Amino acid sequence: MQEHAEQVREQVRRRYAEIARSGTSCCADVCCGPADAAFATLPANGAADAAARTLAVGYSAAALEAVPEGAVTGLGCGNPVALAELRPGEVVLDLGSGAGMDALLAAREVGEQGRVIGVDMTPEMIERARANAREVGAANVEFRLGEIEHLPVADASVDIVMSNCVINLVTDKLAVFREAFRVLRPGGRLMISDLVVEGELPEAARQDLEAWAGCIAGALEKGEYIETIRRAGFRDVEVVSEQTYGDPASLGMESGRIVSVQVKAAK
Secondary structure, eight states, rough: OOHHHHHHHHHHHHHHHHHHHHHOOOOOOGGSSSSSHHHHHHHHHHHHHHHEEEEEEEEOOOHTTSGEEEEEEGGSOHHHHHHHHOOOEEEEEETOOOOOOHHHHHHHHOOOOOOOOESSOOOOHHHHHHHHHHHHTTTTTTEEBTTBBOSSSSOOEEEEEEESOGGOOSOOOHHHHHHHHHEEEEEEEEEEEEEEEOOOOOHHHOOOOOHTTTTTTTTTTTHHHHHHHHTTOOOEEEEEEEEEOOEEEEEEEESSSSEEEEEEOOO
């Protein structure tokens, strides 16, 4: 089990390092957009692809214009910043912050008196995010190298934890949510966008390292995902919105669907 977890971690790290270096935007066809005909016509790669995919999951054109082009990777499956109800002066933690788009958008919401911390395990992504922050002069944002199962963040030090299509990439999701609970202050909030499944994902897909790096093999069943958040100690766990993603038949699913869920909870 531990060996498999290490293999998954290294595969994910390699994939996202490549994305950080090349600027390509897609982790796998199934995880990069809602399952509708309009999305299927989007560009295949490059900056236009990343922007189109980002718009398709709920960001506005104004949001894209507010951050450097290099921060827009098209890797998300929702827009947690729009749902987080951020307030001036708050401290925000972004799990798996990638090239920094959500962190930079959150920094605008919390203002100069607030602070945003992004944590990512890929050095290339951290470098790219820091460059993007410098480009816009975002002095209230910092990016830390680390694994979200072992956060380099102090206990009870942040007001809200958010994440966008990242927790599915981790084998031990309970550890991630327990860490999120640990670093939140009493009354703090969780706002997560992630992929889950409804139905049975074949074991062959579960063991496929490419499918792990592609955001799918690690997707829990929706009910199990919600229960995992509760087991970590959170209360008022609620799915605030959801959207069908990809083609489940392409993964060998005989029934069910792949779903992007936006989940909120409180400490």
